[in-house]
Amino acid sequence: MIPGDTMNNKDYLHVRIFTAIAAMLLLLTACRNDPDPTGIDLIPDSDLIGAARFDSQSDSASMRTSQYAHVAPHGSSTLLSIGEADAYNARALLRWLLIPGDTVAYGGRIISAFIRLHTVPYHVGDISAVMRIEAREIMSFWNSFTITTDSLPGLERSTVPVGVYEQDLPESGSIDIPLDSVLIRTWLVNSIEGRYTENRGVLLEAPGSAAIRAFHSLDATAGERPALIVVMETSGGIDTIRGESADDTWLVTRPEEQASGRIILHSGVSVRGRLFFDVSAIPAASIVNHAELRLTKDTELSTRYYRAADSVLVYENLDSTQQTPSSSGLITRTDSEQPAVLITEGAALTRAVQNWVNRKWNHGLILLPMNENTDLDRLAIFGADSDAEKRPRLIVTYTTQP
Amino acid sequence: MKKLIFFLLLFTTVAGAQNGGTVESRYGIGELDLMTTSRQRGMGSSAVGLLSATDINNLNPAAWSGVNGLRLQGGMSFEYIAMSRSDEAVSSGAIKGFSFLFPLEEQFRLRLVTSILPVSRSEYYTQGNGMLENDPYTVTYQGFGGLSLFRAGVSAEPIPHIKIGAAFNYYFGNIDQAWELRFDNTAWFPARQRRATTHNGSGFLFGLLYDGIRDFHIGASVRPATSVRASRNMVFEYTTQDSTVSGASGTLDLPLAFSAGIAWQASELLLLTSEYSRQDWTDALMFDRKQIGQGEAYKWSVGAEWYPYKNDTEARTLSRTAFRLGFFLQQPYLAIDDETGMEYFITTGIGFPIFGNNRGDFALEYGWRGSESQLLGSQNILRATLSVTVGESWFIRKRD
Numbered sequence: 001m002i003p004g005d006t007m008n009n010k011d012y013l014h015v016r017i018f019t020a021i022a023a024m025l026l027l028l029t030a031c032r033n034d035p036d037p038t039g040i041d042l043i044p045d046s047d048l049i050g051a052a053r054f055d056s057q058s059d060s061a062s063m064r065t066s067q068y069a070h071v072a073p074h075g076s077s078t079l080l081s082i083g084e085a086d087a088y089n090a091r092a093l094l095r096w097l098l099i100p101g102d103t104v105a106y107g108g109r110i111i112s113a114f115i116r117l118h119t120v121p122y123h124v125g126d127i128s129a130v131m132r133i134e135a136r137e138i139m140s141f142w143n144s145f146t147i148t149t150d151s152l153p154g155l156e157r158s159t160v161p162v163g164v165y166e167q168d169l170p171e172s173g174s175i176d177i178p179l180d181s182v183l184i185r186t187w188l189v190n191s192i193e194g195r196y197t198e199n200r201g202v203l204l205e206a207p208g209s210a211a212i213r214a215f216h217s218l219d220a221t222a223g224e225r226p227a228l229i230v231v232m233e234t235s236g237g238i239d240t241i242r243g244e245s246a247d248d249t250w251l252v253t254r255p256e257e258q259a260s261g262r263i264i265l266h267s268g269v270s271v272r273g274r275l276f277f278d279v280s281a282i283p284a285a286s287i288v289n290h291a292e293l294r295l296t297k298d299t300e301l302s303t304r305y306y307r308a309a310d311s312v313l314v315y316e317n318l319d320s321t322q323q324t325p326s327s328s329g330l331i332t333r334t335d336s337e338q339p340a341v342l343i344t345e346g347a348a349l350t351r352a353v354q355n356w357v358n359r360k361w362n363h364g365l366i367l368l369p370m371n372e373n374t375d376l377d378r379l380a381i382f383g384a385d386s387d388a389e390k391r392p393r394l395i396v397t398y399t400t401q402p
Numbered sequence: 403m404k405k406l407i408f409f410l411l412l413f414t415t416v417a418g419a420q421n422g423g424t425v426e427s428r429y430g431i432g433e434l435d436l437m438t439t440s441r442q443r444g445m446g447s448s449a450v451g452l453l454s455a456t457d458i459n460n461l462n463p464a465a466w467s468g469v470n471g472l473r474l475q476g477g478m479s480f481e482y483i484a485m486s487r488s489d490e491a492v493s494s495g496a497i498k499g500f501s502f503l504f505p506l507e508e509q510f511r512l513r514l515v516t517s518i519l520p521v522s523r524s525e526y527y528t529q530g531n532g533m534l535e536n537d538p539y540t541v542t543y544q545g546f547g548g549l550s551l552f553r554a555g556v557s558a559e560p561i562p563h564i565k566i567g568a569a570f571n572y573y574f575g576n577i578d579q580a581w582e583l584r585f586d587n588t589a590w591f592p593a594r595q596r597r598a599t600t601h602n603g604s605g606f607l608f609g610l611l612y613d614g615i616r617d618f619h620i621g622a623s624v625r626p627a628t629s630v631r632a633s634r635n636m637v638f639e640y641t642t643q644d645s646t647v648s649g650a651s652g653t654l655d656l657p658l659a660f661s662a663g664i665a666w667q668a669s670e671l672l673l674l675t676s677e678y679s680r681q682d683w684t685d686a687l688m689f690d691r692k693q694i695g696q697g698e699a700y701k702w703s704v705g706a707e708w709y710p711y712k713n714d715t716e717a718r719t720l721s722r723t724a725f726r727l728g729f730f731l732q733q734p735y736l737a738i739d740d741e742t743g744m745e746y747f748i749t750t751g752i753g754f755p756i757f758g759n760n761r762g763d764f765a766l767e768y769g770w771r772g773s774e775s776q777l778l779g780s781q782n783i784l785r786a787t788l789s790v791t792v793g794e795s796w797f798i799r800k801r802d
Contacts, residue, residue: 039425039485040530042738043543044694047428049581049595050541051534285648287593287638289585350591351641358640397534399583399593401638 047402051289054282054396057388062278064364065383065392067263068323069256070272072373073249075144078219079374080117080226080250081268082133082204083212085125086303088268088376090212090252091152093142095201096228096243099184099191108232108239110181115163115202117215118174118224122306124376125211128168132209135163135177135202142200144249152251157203169213176229177204184230187243196245212376214306218248252376261385262298265312265369268376273367274317277394279356286398291353292345293365294393295332299340301380308377309370310334314344316352317363325366326352342381353396423525424483424492424781425543429695429736430683431577431601431654432524432548435498436701437461440477440763440789444751445705446728448675451621451663453613456761456791458501460519461661462623463567464611466557467511469503471759476500477789486772486779496520498787499550511559515569516552523548524577539585549575549601563614569607573630573656576600594639601654603630617667625659632689652689657681673707683735697737703730705749719755726751726765745771747783759793 080092140156163179216224228243263273315325332342356362382390442449449461459465477498499519506512555569584592605628611621663677683696705728728749751765767785
């Protein structure tokens with residue numbers, strides 16, 4: 001023990017007092033005040049930042065708009081459209097790989113066979129018109145997830161219809177399209193003998209119908225899906241069998257419509273839009289706080305055949321040669337004060353503009369029509385060559401740099 | 403274990419524990435630390451001419467040869483600033499570093515000292531408002547960090563009454579400035595930008611102390627000018643989850659600092675001291691550019707230390723208790739808009755034994771600076787500092 005190292009009561013008191021002061025000061029080292037405006041004038045001008053705005057309308061920024069055909073399969077569509085109207089020509093393809101019936105195929109008499117389709121009120125032209133729907137046997141391979149309108153010329157089908165329906169169609173209900181029993185027996189035999197892929201189904205079309213009608217597809221709810229129904233007479237009596245392992249799609253063609261100063265988005269066909277904004281007026285690497293895109297509809301050139309959604313899907317274009325949309329997009333909303341104006345804003349658009357401002361790339365935006373796979377509608381939007389107050393408008397709020 | 407934890411707490415917090423301050427610390431390398439112990443603060447922040455058997459002097463390495471035995475020293479402070487232009491005061495706390503002295507040899511009073519000490523602090527947190535068309539927003543400006551140093555030095559008394567000391571200083575530290583712009587519309591993405599400047603470099607400190615004149619100690623120290631490396635990065639935070647970093651490299655000038663002081667043992671109980679120090683930042687460059695808001699800094703101080711019960715053998719603790727009083731005026735190196743703000747401080751303090759040869763020192767300072775014509779208005783400052791110095795007994799475990 002070091003001499004003089006003994007502690008008496010006064011020393012302990014000193015220790016306690018000292019420890020208390022030390023603890024208090026130690027705790028206070030974590031003190032931090034709320035921000036205070038005092039001293040803001042002392043911040044040097046070179047350090048001051050603020051918010052600024054870029055408006056493609058008032059800043060006369062360079063802008064380009066265009067449209068392009070997007071050929072894609074409709075295998076996942078919930079609707080099948082059939083008919084001809086307003087320069088559209090729509091056809092549906094259906095097939096059933098498996099028709100259960102074991103020995104019925106060889107010995108039974110086919111009383112009747114038909115395809116039952118359930119109608120949907122969507123239409124082009126006169127909904128009450130009598131339609132002649134023809135079924136033609138398809139004689140070459142097709143797949144609903146790969147076949148497109150480009151494949152149509154190469155699709156082999158019978159020159160003579162294997163079934164015809166010629167009546168008016170209910171607004172909502174079902175129709176039965178009769179099919180040739182010879183064709184049905186061929187499918188039965190193929191099914192039993194394991195040659196499923198040779199059951200290539202039928203193509204349904206209505207040439208010269210002056211109307212297009214929509215039907216539920218196999219992606220609809222259970223009670224409304226297309227069905228192949230075969231009524232047979234066997235030794236045991238009357239038997240009704242249904243086709244299984246079905247596949248369907250629909251194809252539509254229409255000459256691309258161009259209108260000066262417009263972008264015309266087509267669902268069904270489909271035609272998409274492209275927008276490009278030159279944001280080089282925004283200092284590179286500025287932080288974008290918010291971006292807003294405003295589009296003006298041309299209601300005169302737009303249609304309201306099907307659901308006629310007053311919205312557009314907006315995606316960032318990741319590749320201007322391949323027209324690759326980003327994985328997340330935004331849906332526009334209608335301006336409450338100007339119903340013809342569509343507005344979109346959100347993180348996806350802000351990020352897209354941020355990529356442009358950071359000079360990473362700028363391939364612009366892609367506009368998709370709503371219900372692109374299922375509907376037949378056109379939505380016209382004023383383009384870059386329109387009047388200033390109607391052309392697409394990009395408003396970017398960003399922060400200046402110190 | 404408690405001692406070890408306390409030791410580690412001091413060690414780990416000192417380098418980054420510069421917090422609190424006003425917007426003035428945005429300029430240069432922030433507010434400079436006086437680097438005085440609580441004992442010295444109690445005497446008007448006089449340090450250079452003081453000799454002590456227990457207090458490790460951070461300004462004059464020659465004084466280390468006056469210390470007896472192995473010692474560990476650390477300190478902390480709390481500051482409260484009231485500004486006439488603000489409804490709220492600024493308060494802050496800081497760890498004031500620690501030092502370790504190891505006696506190597508007694509004939510020439512050879513001492514080895516290592517220290518980790520704060521050099522400066524930049525800490526401010528202010529905000530302003532703006533309006534972009536119909537969208538209001540708030541901009542927050544924040545700074546934090548500062549410079550610290552790690553020191554290793556030696557002192558000796560090669561000739562009686564002449565003590566010399568030298569130390570190597572390694573400077574390090576980050577000074578960050580952050581901006582945040584936030585719209586009142588919380589759906590919009592806030593903008594955060596941050597500039598971080600990292601410093602590292604080295605320098606020296608030399609000191610001399612002469613106590614050959616009866617009852618007088620004369621001291622001087624000089625810290626030669628040096629340049630430390632500085633690298634700066636600017637980071638922007640984007641919605642795209644990436645960030646851009648742009649950088650620059652350069653140097654930061656630390657100008658020559660000179661101090662001279664004298665202490666007079668007026669009587670057995672009373673010690674008087676006075677000191678003058680100076681450092682001119684006018685031409686100091688940062689990234690090859692002269693900095694705005696920097697000028698000449700100087701300090702003049704006087705102080706007294708009194709042991710009224712020194713000869714009272716009955717009161718063992720009280721006889722070793724010192725009372726202190728001082729005054730100093732200081733011209734900081736920051737001169738914003740060519741307005742210099744002289745600071746005036748009245749100081750007081752007390753030093754007392756804790757147990758054995760361990761001591762605690764507590765100092766209280768009241769100061770004022772500025773005027774109503776200046777941007778921050780007039781300021782009143784209250785500062786409390788506590789230092790602890792422990793000797794060999796600290797390192798000896800008690801027997802059960």
